[in-house]
Amino acid sequence: MNLTFFPEGTTIEILPEQTVLEAAQQVGVDIIATCGGKGRCKSCRIKILEGEFSPPTVQEYKELGEHGIQRQFRLACQTTARSDGVVRIVPPVVERFHQILSHTEKLQYPLDPEISKQAIILPELTQEEQTSDFEQLQQQMTSPVDRIDARVLQHLPALLLQNSRHVTCVCWNQCVIALEPGDTVEHLYGVAFDIGTTTVVGYLLNLHTGAEMAIASELNAQALYGGDLMSRISFTRQDPQGLRKLHLRILETLNRLIDALCEDAYIAPQQIYELTIVGNTCMHHLFLNIDPVHLGMAPYLAAIRQRYVVTAAEMGLNIMPQARIVMLPLIAGFVGADTVGVILATGMHKSRDLKLAIDIGTNGEIVLGTSERLLACSTAAGTAFEGAQITHGMRGASGAIDQVVIDDDVHCRVIGDVPAQGICGSGLVDAIAQMLDTGLINPMGRLLAPQEIVRQGKSLPEALERRFASQGRNKHFILLHGEETETGEPIVITQRDIRELQLAKGAIAAGIAMLMQNLHIEPENLHEILLAGAFGNYIAKESAVRIGLIPDISLERIRSVGNAAGLGSQLALLSQEARREADQIAQMTEHVALANNPAFQHTFAKAMAFPDK
Structure with a gap:
């Protein structure tokens, strides 16, 4: 058929x-x-x-x-x-204008990439001189070179002969990884990737100047097989080809992003000589084609935690074949290199001030501490913040409600200023926060009926009363009526949507509480809360505090830090010092395991309730 x-x-x-x-x-x-x-x-x-x-x-x-x-x-x-x-x-996968966060703060490290280029001309020699082409090359280099890649060595004599012994030597960590005819020193580029569960962002950088040449982002194509990490791990168990499918999906995504970056910057993919990659532990394993099955069962061990290097040819990426792909180190089974990137970019490992960093996504990573001691944990927030599991949820794209204000009526802002298709995570948090403030939802998360609100002695504007509806026993609150939406279907908040948000925010809030308990501190001891990632950038700080997602401190001490994981990847690409610090961060950060911890289960149950204003 x-x-x-x-x-x-x-x-x-x-x-x-x-x-x-x-x-x-x-x-x-x-x-x-x-x-x-x-x-x-x-x-x-x-x-x-x-x-x-x-x-x-x-x-x-x-x-x-x-x-x-x-x-x-x-x-x-x-x-x-x-x-x-x-x-x-419904809705279409190819949504327009995805709000995938790509901007970062300024770089903080000296420019010192591990990749380098030098143009040389090897002298002509006589038969009496006992030497070799590689020895001559070593003598001409201004920095030490002690080895040469086998593929490069195989073509060395012919390349020298064809180009009058005038070549450019590309080196990585004292190894010659490429020889190019003539002088190509000017062209030296690398890409820093942040592979998220939901989105992937790539930054093309000039390794001579550190300048950002282009940015490209795309939804992670693995989401077709599951929106969260456990779904993808389950897929590798259930489908004999599951691991290969997920591995190929992320390779295809990176290759498309590389093509887009090169097109924007007018360079050739062969001029990219190094990639750095951060991502959570599951994304790390799937990229390397490592079976992630052990990440889904106690004791949740990664196959490898140290910084790991492979070549582009080994992985099937369409750049210079011997280009190095540097996978930044991991902290633990579900606290990956993206968390290392956040710590590196925000400088938490150097700060004497007590800071809390939260990277909110399908898997929420949380870091708390100072230069003396850093604690990290990971919580399964689920996909509610990405719009999944929500009645009219969608990603942050054109047509998504991303801001909500409720006074005498409901006012929604829609991305792209077009008829609404649904609501994204930041809009959902706004809506729930506003409904709490206006008494439409009680602290336990129950959507109240109009008569219940009136019985509590609260006034309910007529416009809001008309927004309550039900299908059988299922109540819901209408944000936009059918005539205001693209589909003609009203966009609503249901009791189940509220529960889904409570589960997601409860997981994050409980993780924060567990780290604070470990350090014996209270919210007032926090110098700063740093919100990382796309959701942390777009969410309204006051709404996050109102629903109890983050500790209640003054808004001036809550700061969005953009794509800090992506910035960490860039720092590691541009600076060997940053790369070494990333290794130290992975070693010094203490992982607080939450799975199967009775104290966490109790804290999570309490954290699901909303603060009683």
């Missing part, structure tokens, strides 16, 4: 026993499956436009509701085709 995806018009073949998701993934049609295709979220929803399909499952009724099923919405992971058909992916 033939299945067509609207509006792109892509048509694929689908077998009777295949789900729409399985058939799409086999031929490269991208449908996000945050829960890994288990029917536990709405990220793979489609709308049936034509054709006959299998009856809705119990999971679909649970996730989409009677109303959604009646409007022909289905879950791709639960639906099979019984005839030729046409469907629409």
Whole structure:
């Protein structure tokens, strides 16, 4: 049977026993499956436009509701085709204007990259002189060279002969990794990557000047097989080709970003000689094609923690084949090189002031301490902050509500100033914070009915009262009515959405509380809270405090630090001193294990409640 995806018009073949998701993934049609295709979220929803399909499952009724099923919405992971058909992916994967954070603060280290270039002309020699081409090359170099890559050595005599012994020598850590005809010293570039669970950002840098030449970002294509780390680890267990699929997905993403960077900067990919990469431990392993299965079970050990170097040719990246790929060190099983990058970029390892850094994403990494002692932990915040598991959730892209104000009515700002398609994480946090302030939600997270609010002696403006609705026993609060949205469907906050946010913020807040307990400190002892990553940059600080996501200190002491992990990757690319400090950070930072810790479970249960203003 033939299945067509609207509006792109892509048509694929689908077998009777295949789900729409399985058939799409086999031929490269991208449908996000945050829960890994288990029917536990709405990220793979489609709308049936034509054709006959299998009856809705119990999971679909649970996730989409009677109303959604009646409007022909289905879950791709639960639906099979019984005839030729046409469907629409909702929302489309290729969203416009993704708000992927890429900017960083200024660099702080002396420019001293590990890669270097030198143009040389080797003298002509007579038969009487007992030497070799490589020895001559060593003698001409101004910095020590003690070895040469085998592939370079194989072409050394021919290259010297063809170019009148005038070549440019490319060196990495006293090893000749490339020889180029003539003088190419001017062109020396590297790329710093931050591989996140949800997004990937690359920075193309001039290694002579440290200047940023281009930035490119993209959603992590692995999200098709699961939105969070455990979903992807499970996928490698369940699918015999799972590890290979995830590995190839991230390689394809990096190669596309490299092409985009080179196009923007008008350089050739062969002029890129080094990459540095930060990412959480699971992303680190999947990039290196290491089975992450042990990360999903106690004691959650990584295969390797130290800084690790491979070549571009070994990994299949489309740059200079012998270019070095430097994987920054890891701290622990779920506290990876991205956390090392955050510490390096913010200088926490050098500071005498007590600071708290939080990188909020599907996996929240938290660091607390000073130059004397640093503690770190990781909490599974889930995908609510990314918009997944939320009734009308979506990523921060054009059409997403990203700010909400509630007074006598509801006022929403939409990214791109277009009709709204859904709500992203920062908009969700804003909405819940505002609903708490106006008494629509109580501290335990229950969405109150209008009559309950009035019984508590609070006034409820008529415009807000009209925004309460229900389907059966399920109450919800309308942010935008159907006539104000792109789909014609109202965008709402449901009781379940509130619970999902409570789970996510409770995990982060509990992790923070556990680190503070370990250091025996209170919020007032904090000199500064640093919010890293995309969510930390876009979220309103007052809303984060209001819902209890972060400790309640003065807003002046809460600061967004941009993509600190990405900045750490850049520092390691440009400075050998920064690279050595990254190694020290990984060794000195103490990991506080939260999994299976009864104290954490108790703290998490308490942290799910909202502060009682």
